[in-house]
């Protein structure tokens with residue numbers, strides 16, 4: 001097996017592109033975040049704010065109708081498109097071309113959402129990040145994997161990973177199965193945990209930032225927004241995954257002296273994205 005590559009500051013500086021002084025929102029990338037369902041609009045709200053705070057120029061969310069006022073009043077900077085259905089996503093339609101799409105936070109597993117996801121993956125060619133319940137739906141329909149754009153980024157936590165690749169008996173077997181899954185389907189796998197590992201075939205990266213403060217609701221939704229943002233800003237999928245995971249962990253390291261482990265919230269992660277960027281110099 002190849003040596004595991006640590007994701008540290010030097011690895012990030014090889015990939016990070018500082019902002020061009022004459023840039024404008026029209027070339028900073030337009031990201032689309034698709035997700036939310038009745039009671040889980042918070043997931044896509046967090047994701048969309050994290051996406052903006054990570055630097056892309058425009059962010060639109062596609063959500064069920066029940067989330068319209070929630071997202072619009074929480075974050076006026078985010079644009080909102082709604083499904084025809086009130087509580088779940090049933091048909092994904094949008095009238096612009098995003099540079100990247102993040103799908104899954106809070107999307108739920110209604111049967112009509114399965115159909116909507118199937119229709120979406122069959123036709124979508126835009127760089128993609130898949131998380132949460134969209135991963136769980138994909139796990140139940142593994143034949144859809146062949147529709148995904150190459151190097152689509154999947155961000156499973158351990159349970160979601162198990163649903164995707166099946167159970168393992170040891171850490172070594174988990175790694176082997178994840179490499180095989182990444183290779184077979186030509187995917188970037190962000191295996192979330194402590195620490196998070198990223199698989200690009202048999203090349204494995206291991207994050208050096210982050211701490212137990214991140215063990216709280218919505219931090220994964222934040223990560224999805226951050227990686228989608230970087231993808232929309234024209235980073236290669238592997239670079240978007242690596243920089244996203246590093247900055248996300250760093251938000252918790254920077255916040256820790258202020259919040260301690262217990263009082264840290266996913267929103268604190270978003271609030272510290274700026275300082276995480278500044279630490280890159």
Ligand SMILES: NC(=O)C1=CN([C@@H]2O[C@H](COP(=O)(O)OP(=O)(O)OC[C@H]3O[C@@H](n4cnc5c(N)ncnc54)[C@H](O)[C@@H]3O)[C@@H](O)[C@H]2O)[C@@H](O)CC1
Nearest residue numbers: 040041042043105106107108132133157158159217218221
């Ligand atoms: N405010 C919100 O609206 C929130 C919505 N969420 C959404 O809720 C839906 C369900 O997601 P969940 O992940 O909670 O549910 P899942 O059922 O997918 O996963 C949680 C289960 O996995 C187990 N597990 C094992 N190892 C784990 C690990 N390392 N990390 C996390 N869980 C591990 C947990 O104990 C639990 O049984 C998703 O669509 C998600 O986006 C969550 O993100 C929480 C916040």
Ligand SMILES: Nc1ncnc2c1ncn2[C@@H]1O[C@H](COP(=O)(O)OP(=O)(O)O)[C@@H](O)[C@H]1O
Nearest residue numbers: 157192193194211212214215217218219220221
């Ligand atoms: N003990 C820990 N140390 C470091 N990172 C952690 C720890 N616990 C959770 N995380 C990170 O927090 C995030 C949790 O994601 P996820 O389980 O999808 O949360 P949610 O679905 O609630 O948004 C992942 O990025 C994971 O790596």
Ligand SMILES: [Mg+2]
Nearest residue numbers: 132157220221
């Ligand atoms: Mg999650």
